[in-house]
Amino acid sequence: MKNPQVVSSDSLRTQFVAAMSAMYRSEVPQYESLVDLVEQVNEQELLNNPTLEQSLRHSNSLERMAEERHGAIRLGKAEELFNVRRLFALLGMQPVGYYDLAVAGIPVHSTAFRPVQSSALAVNAFRVFTSLLRTDLIEDQDLRQRAEAVLSSRHIFSPQLLQLMDEAEQNGGITADQSATFIELAVGIFRWQDEALVDTELYQQLHDSHRLIADVVSFKGPHINHLTPTTVNIDRVQTLMPEKGITPKAVIEGPPRRNCPILLRQTSFKALQEPVKFANQQGDFEVGSHTARFGEIEQRGIALTEKGQALYNQLLNKVREQITPNPDGSNAAEYSAVLESVFSAFPDSYCELREQQLAFFNYSVRQDAIVDVAANQDKTIEELIGLNLVRFDPVIYEDFLPVSAAGIFQSNLGDTANNATAGATSNQSLFESQLGAQVSDYFALYEQQQQVSIDNCLSAFQQVKSAAQQSLAKAV
Ligand code: OOG
Ligand code: NI
Secondary structure, three states: OOOOOEOOHHHHHHHHHHHHHHHHHHHOHHHHHHHHHHHHHHHHHHHHOHHHHHHHHHOOHHHHHHHOEEEEEEEOOHHHHHHHHHHHHHOOOEEEEEEEOHHHOOOEEEEEEEOOOHHHHHHOOOEEEEEEEOHHHOOOHHHHHHHHHHHHHOOOOOHHHHHHHHHHHHHOOOEHHHHHHHHHHHHHHOOOOOEOOOOHHHHHHHHHHOHHHHHHHOOOOOOOOEEEEEOOOHHHHHHHHHHHOOOEOOOOEOOOOOOOOEOEEEEEEOOOEEEEEEEOOOOOEEEEEEEOOOEEEEEEOEOEOHHHHHHHHHHHHHHHHHOOOOOOOOOHHHHHHHHHHHHOOOOOOHHHHHHOOOEOEEEEEOOOOOOOOHHHOOOOHHHHHHOOOEEEEEOEOOOOOHHHHHHHHHHHHOOOOOOOOOOOOOOHHHHHHHHOOOOEOHHHHHHHHHHHHHHHHHHHHHHHHHHHHHHHHHHO
């Protein structure tokens, strides 16, 4: 039975994000400047664009936007992934999607933990892109064994937190009395810990094999490596970043700017160099540095169907055949021009996107619809739309894009990272066994969300109909 003292996972997640955000602000001051900039741009944009404001208000996204974030962590071993899944489940977040980054030269595979129910997303759409290091891709046997030995000795979950998680799983959640401690311990896992687990020599070897391997193996915990606020005008934020002393990456990842934004556009600022205390033989420290943590912003658009996603992939490949963005930004304008011209083949109105089944929509009965009962019995959803009784709004994309993620990884690992993992095989079933659960298929989740909204519309008209029939029956 559910314990009445249990706090809702939505409310816990909100507390968790607030605490993570406060921690990251204090650890990475540039993140704070970025959040301020995003807030200014969003405010201005909504003032200038009442249609956008209305549409966000209609989908209840206005309030969620100010606090919306995604973050990313990189884990070192199966046990960590398993316990992180348990932790995030208590915060109302489930693993969705499998991302194989090895194909892009990054030795990890990943999932995103996020809320899945529309009601939970509306409260707080926090997502954590979670990667697990694939030590099997470290070619040097000796180095691989040393890395695995370091990882096997570390324990990122304290016994107290594990105990709380066990209890919560039995009680059906975290109780009000436990919540403050739970949040503090949970956030603590992801803090920056500057005392390395390795000496400078091992750090250097790991770093030479791949910078990401050094980032995961050398430290006591999986520090959060970025937090990403959401903006309604990413181009504007990208342009203004330098004025605030923030250097953005060369180009925005993902689709071009459009009337109807699709999927996800992202940009980030370069990782910071942070001081690290490396252990040495004498049992004390040697000071060095490490770069991993950065800031990012995103703009989200409509979720695409498999057909839409295939068109997106096809067009992106076409772009990449013609041009790849130089990390120093020297061909950024040319890249944007090619991106825009190739993507002109992607329909850019919600009507076309819907008619061609390229994207997912939420259907709802128009507030102002004058429902003529007799005339609207047994209508299909298409007919109800045609009669202007039902409206459709974009389902927002809640997930990530593998090619963009690879671009984000690369920009903060140093753009020289080479393609060390070519030919590596992807391994979703191994990932799922380490996770202790299957990852959900996001297309299925969006499809379901769309179908529920259609069913709700149809049953609203059914109800009108049966109410009319009832009053008819009474009259007889
Ligand atoms: C994760 C990069 C992926 C995104 O927004 O695509 C990501 C990482 O650098 O660990 O966060
Ligand atoms: Ni990110």
